[in-house]
Structures are given as structure tokens and as C-alpha cells.
Amino acid sequence: MLQQYFGELETGLLSAIRGSDGLVNPRKLYSLEVARLGKRLCSGTSPVAWCGITAPFDLLHSMGVTSSFVEFVGALLAVTGVAGAFIDTADQAGYSSDGCSYHRAVMGAASQGLMPEPAFLVGATNPCSGGLAAIECLARHYSRPLTVLHIPQDESGGNVAYLAQQIRVLAGFVTAHTGLPLDRDRLREAIENTNRTRAAMCEMYALAQRVPSPATSKDLSNFGVVLPLFLGSEAAVELACAYRDEFARRCAASPTTKKRETFRLMWIQNRIQFRQDLEKLLENEYKAVIVVDELNDVTWDEIDPEEPFEGLARRSISIPFNGTMERRVEHLQKLAREYRIDGAVSPCNWGCRQGTGARGLIQAGLEEIGVPVLNLEVDCVDDRKYTEGQVRTRVEAFVEMLHGRSSPWN
Amino acid sequence: MAVPPADFIGFACAYTPLPVIAAAGGAPYRVLPMTESPDQAGRMLHDNICPHVKRILDRAIDRDLPELRGMVFVNSCDAMRRLYDAWRRVDGAAPSVLIDLPPTADESAVAFFAGEIERLARTVESWCGRTIDRSKLSKAVEQHNVLCDRVDALTRRVEAGTLEGGWSRLQAALNLAATTPFDAALKHLDGLLGEAPADRRRASDPPIFLFGNVLPDPDAHALFEACGARIVGEDMCTGSRTFTRIDSDSTEDSCRLLAASLLRRPRCARTFDASDPGRMSQDVLDAVKRSGAKGAICHTVKFCDPYLVRLPLVREALQREGYPLLVLEGDCTLRSMGQHRTRIEAFAEMLR
Numbered sequence A: 001m002l003q004q005y006f007g008e009l010e011t012g013l014l015s016a017i018r019g020s021d022g023l024v025n026p027r028k029l030y031s032l033e034v035a036r037l038g039k040r041l042c043s044g045t046s047p048v049a050w051c052g053i054t055a056p057f058d059l060l061h062s063m064g065v066t067s068s069f070v071e072f073v074g075a076l077l078a079v080t081g082v083a084g085a086f087i088d089t090a091d092q093a094g095y096s097s098d099g100c101s102y103h104r105a106v107m108g109a110a111s112q113g114l115m116p117e118p119a120f121l122v123g124a125t126n127p128c129s130g131g132l133a134a135i136e137c138l139a140r141h142y143s144r145p146l147t148v149l150h151i152p153q154d155e156s157g158g159n160v161a162y163l164a165q166q167i168r169v170l171a172g173f174v175t176a177h178t179g180l181p182l183d184r185d186r187l188r189e190a191i192e193n194t195n196r197t198r199a200a201m202c203e204m205y206a207l208a209q210r211v212p213s214p215a216t217s218k219d220l221s222n223f224g225v226v227l228p229l230f231l232g233s234e235a236a237v238e239l240a241c242a243y244r245d246e247f248a249r250r251c252a253a254s255p256t257t258k259k260r261e262t263f264r265l266m267w268i269q270n271r272i273q274f275r276q277d278l279e280k281l282l283e284n285e286y287k288a289v290i291v292v293d294e295l296n297d298v299t300w301d302e303i304d305p306e307e308p309f310e311g312l313a314r315r316s317i318s319i320p321f322n323g324t325m326e327r328r329v330e331h332l333q334k335l336a337r338e339y340r341i342d343g344a345v346s347p348c349n350w351g352c353r354q355g356t357g358a359r360g361l362i363q364a365g366l367e368e369i370g371v372p373v374l375n376l377e378v379d380c381v382d383d384r385k386y387t388e389g390q391v392r393t394r395v396e397a398f399v400e401m402l403h404g405r406s407s408p409w410n
Numbered sequence B: 001m002a003v004p005p006a007d008f009i010g011f012a013c014a015y016t017p018l019p020v021i022a023a024a025g026g027a028p029y030r031v032l033p034m035t036e037s038p039d040q041a042g043r044m045l046h047d048n049i050c051p052h053v054k055r056i057l058d059r060a061i062d063r064d065l066p067e068l069r070g071m072v073f074v075n076s077c078d079a080m081r082r083l084y085d086a087w088r089r090v091d092g093a094a095p096s097v098l099i100d101l102p103p104t105a106d107e108s109a110v111a112f113f114a115g116e117i118e119r120l121a122r123t124v125e126s127w128c129g130r131t132i133d134r135s136k137l138s139k140a141v142e143q144h145n146v147l148c149d150r151v152d153a154l155t156r157r158v159e160a161g162t163l164e165g166g167w168s169r170l171q172a173a174l175n176l177a178a179t180t181p182f183d184a185a186l187k188h189l190d191g192l193l194g195e196a197p198a199d200r201r202r203a204s205d206p207p208i209f210l211f212g213n214v215l216p217d218p219d220a221h222a223l224f225e226a227c228g229a230r231i232v233g234e235d236m237c238t239g240s241r242t243f244t245r246i247d248s249d250s251t252e253d254s255c256r257l258l259a260a261s262l263l264r265r266p267r268c269a270r271t272f273d274a275s276d277p278g279r280m281s282q283d284v285l286d287a288v289k290r291s292g293a294k295g296a297i298c299h300t301v302k303f304c305d306p307y308l309v310r311l312p313l314v315r316e317a318l319q320r321e322g323y324p325l326l327v328l329e330g331d332c333t334l335r336s337m338g339q340h341r342t343r344i345e346a347f348a349e350m351l352r
């Protein structure tokens, strides 16, 4: 089912791209890469690894492994509108309905044989305990080898060296279970691609910060969380450059976009994955544009291709969901300032202790700098729990409140 | 028994290296989620955070705590990490530290955790104004092990049905030992051990193994018995797990020894062996068999991912060998347990 879906998606996107007279919307290229990754995962042509969100995908790519975090599958099931059935399967098997639906959808899909069988699994302690537990259960389900990355909370003491060593051990583990060796030249090439992608992302985000922003609410939806899956490849470089160039073109083209940008919003954590009209509602009816998502940022330095493991370790530690809430709030405040945000939306995915758990602290932290937060109560994967009317009412009230305040940046 | 004054240092997780606190002259005080304080934690933490953590926060907000020199958190799960975040925003709350806890127990994890214990030692020294040296730490480990032995002996008596008050009284004793300075705790445990044997065996009630995380209310244990479930063994985070022995070996680095002992003792759900995924299910099965139980009850606090995500595997392993499992989700109050009364009775009845 998945293979067919990705195949058709790729074909459709390729024909749309061919017909676009050279002016390709980068979002289409993004979707194309998603489809291609999905196809590779299902094709059986290379070993597959199911991982936690902070695994070093560029390292795995350089070793010839097709890898993804499992939540990617949860999100895809939501996009295709079938997550509910798999969540039910998981619940019937005893998974708590209070758990994160990304994981419940994945566990249901695995138990029905829908997920490609992995060669091995890589768990990670960051971002969430639920994700790590799900990976352990999947390793048991598939009877496949598991390794775990313990991501320290910060870079203090010997933390970077500790994680770098675990990543070195991971490379040996991959070789032991796939026979694929670590080739230093291929790794260097992958890291150079990662650095080029990073550079283009920095430029692209700098453009997105402009007022008015060249980014629409949809352009970079899920970008920061999904892009790491392509890191190390040429495709990632091309994708980041395509966004940068398109944003530069839009900035140069016209400032008239200001009309559609009465309010600039920040999206906290992940987007709602199933199809719904919230972004459209915000943009079309209220001229409120999501110009930045929490994970759409480069929080890590260039990686030294000669000392890659330390750089990869630093990158995993740097992810905003890691560490204390102060650190996360500081990052959100930084984004709010850089993007001149009027308000923030937090979907509060039910089942996410890591993110949603601290919503009161996040709200207080942003309000400290004059940015109000709209906390929605939604499940980002299970569309059956979504009540459009309720969301609309909350959004209306929020936008009305924004109208009554002056911008925190004037 | 009133808690005598001491340099209390709070803790909230059974992975806390308690001897480090004692070595600095502090008295470990487990902040149990038992309180009459109003529910105020929701201002900072979402409803989906485990009630264990929220009640601890309620106690801090409501100042329903003895004076604490400091509070030690262990990064055992997302909820604990968020509790650490929220604690620091409570007016008047004691200074706190979060030590990181690896999810596995391999050599590099042990070395890392030893470093965290070292960091904790420096923090606790500053809170207590006393330095920790090797001999103080060895003595604290010794004392800890003395308490563990007493708890073990008491547990054996409860299992054999010769302690008046049974599991409920044992739980009260464990709560006291986790919140009282060493001498007083030892005296209390010795007092219980010195009591004449009672005959509490109720052979007709089906034997049940109890496992899970946080259930400190002694009345909850009495409720199980009243429902006809005879507990013959337990593995709870507020039960015997806080009192597991630390290896002592004068040639080894003390922090390393502490780290290895804590990480390698019987695991709760948040710690696992990557080379044997899902091992928890086998561990629970083995413990059920050893205890002679006919079935198992898991009590877990609501929204506890480490337990809830792994329970389907445990259920499968138990069912495969013919052991029924009853899962109870609670909020650390007896009221929530009371709501399960009919289910516990039906479960016990089924096992007859």
C-alpha cells in the first residue's frame, strides 16, 4: 500500500514539475523527496533503519542505509487519512489511548505488516520517552538488533565526547548488522553536503524573516523536522537552495505580499498532520501567516568533515526539544524576535509529555516578551478527534485579541 | 511518627543515588505524591502529565513539605524533566538539580552516570556545607545497605504472612524509611522485625504479583486484600525498589560503583537492555513465577509512557504462559484506586 502510494506520488509530482516551465515551487520538490524516501524505504533495495528523531541520518546515508524516524510514518498515515484505523489496532493491542498518536499509528501499522521490515533500529533519548519506548517495542516486534543513543541534555563536561563515541559505536553496529563498511570518503562527502545544505538553510531562513515574509504558511510546514532525513545527500542541498532562491525571487519581485500579512505567527512544535483548513483559515480569513515553525531553524554549527562525530553529536544535543524548558523558551523567544512574531499557535498534541507537557511554561515564556499563545487541544495525527468548529472559534477569538494589541516590536 | 528535623534533601525517583545525600550529612526525603494540597500544577503542566509529577509540584506550590536544603531530580522520563522545569518556577521552592540517567547500563552509560553522580556530590556538598570524601561515602553506602537488608527481611515476613498489617504496614514502613533520617528509620524497621510473628495467611485468596510504578498509599494495599487479592510479591517504584543494595568494593571508584549498582539492579520500565529489547516482559514473567502468583496486577500512574508503551509486551508474555494481567491506571489517590474495586474483585474471583 505504501509503496504504491509513494510511486504514484512521485510520478504525479514529476509530471507537475516538468510542466512548470522552470518555475518550480520548492514545496513540490520537498514533496518529491518525501515520496522518494518513502519509495526507497519500501523498495527493499537497501537496508532500512527505523530510528528516533535525532539519529544522524547523514551518517546512515553515507553507509548506504535508508533510514527514517518512525514518526515520519505516523505523519504519512495521517496525511493519507488512514491513521485512525491503525491507531485503533494499536489500542486493541493494549496501547494506551493517552499515548502519542504518532507512535500508536506506527505500532498499529507495524502489527499489520504495513511497515517495511528494518535491518536494525536506532533509538534516541531525545526528544521523548514515548518515542524511545516505541522503538524498543518495534525492535522486539521485528526481532531486529537495536542500539540506543543517549543524548545528553547539554554540551557541558564530556557530553559531546560521550555522544560522539556512541555515534562511532553506531557506525560499527551498522557494519556488524549489514556488512556495509564506514567509508571515510563517503562520510566526508555526506558531511560536506550537510554543510552546504546548512548554509543554504541559513540564507533561506534569513529571507523568511523579512517583513513581509516570502514564506507562506504552507511553504515550510514540517520542513525543519523532515529535512534531516535527507541530510548528507545532494537532494538536500538542492532542496534548500531551491527554497532560498525562490524566497529571494519573491522578495525581489514585490512587496505587495504585505497585504496578506496582518499578523505574523509562529507555530510551536509539529504541525497538524492530517488534512484540515486551519492554515487556509488563518491566511485567507484573518491575514495571519505562519512565518516560522519552532523547528525551522539551524541550531548547530558547521560540522568538521575531518572530525564528523563530534559535530554530529553537537547537532543532536542542539535540537530545541532537548534540555531544559528555559533553553527551549529562549529559543522560541529568539525566533519570535527574529521573525517579529505577533502571536504563536501551539497545537498541544495530546499524548506529548515532552512538548505539550510544559505548555504553561512555554506560554509564560512567550508572554514575557509580549507574544500571546493560542493553545489548541488537538491530536496532530488522529483526525477523528478534530472538531473544526471548536478550532475556528478559538482562532477567531485569538485573532480578535491580536487586533486589540499593538505589535510587541513597534 | 513525626519526622524529626534534619538537613533534608528531597528526591522523587528510585534511581536517586541516596548515599551521596547521606554522605554530605543530608537526610534523603522522598517527596511522595500524597497530599491534600489543591490541584495547582495544571497552571504550569498540561493535564496529560503524570499525576505523580503533578502532585509533587502541588506539594511544592502549597509548601506541603518539610524544609528542604535542595531537591534532586533524575532525568528518568519526559514528565520528570518537566517537573524539574516547573519546580524552579515555584516561589520559595528549594534549589534543585537534575542529573541525567542513561536508558541502558553498558560500560559507557555507567561511566557517564558516574560523572553525573560526581556532579550531584558537588551540588549536595554546597547545599549542606560539608564535603564528601571516600570514607563518608562508604559509610553512607553501608548504612543504605543496612536499611535495604531490613526492608528485605521485612518483605520476606510479609510474603510469609507473619507481619501484622501485611503489605499495607510494609508500605507505611517504606514511606517512613524514605522520608526519615537513618537512625529513626532503622529503629522503626527493627521494631517491626522484632514483633512476634502473626498468622495472616489467607490461603483461600488467590496469590497475585503486584508491579508498576507509584503507589505509596498504604491503604491501597489494604484495598487489594479487601478485594480478595493476596499479594505474594511486588516490584513497585515506591515499594522495595528504592531500597536495593549498592555494591561495596573498596578498590573501585565509589561513584562508578553507585552508578553500576543503580543502573544494573532490577529495571523499571524506563531502563532497558538494548541487546534484548522488550526484556521487561520476561523479567515480569520470571518475577511472577518466582512469587508463586496465579496472575499479576500492574498499577501505573496515568500518562506514564515508559510503562504504558511497554505493557502490551508484558501482557503478551504473561498471557502466553497462562498468567492473566490486570492493568490499573491511577492518579496516586486512593479515590482513583477505589474506582477500580469492582475490577480487582472480579479479577481475584476469576483466579480462584
Ligand code: SF4
Pocket: A071, A100, A101, A102, A103, A127, A128, A130, A131, A270, A349, A351, A352, A353, A354, A355
Ligand atoms: S509529539 Fe511529542 S511524544 Fe510525540 S513523537 Fe513528538 S516529541 Fe514525541
Ligand code: SF4
Pocket: B050, B052, B053, B076, B077, B078, B079, B080, B213, B214, B270, B301, B303, B304, B305, B306, B307
Ligand atoms: S510515573 Fe512514569 S511518567 Fe511519572 S515520573 Fe514516573 S516514570 Fe515518569
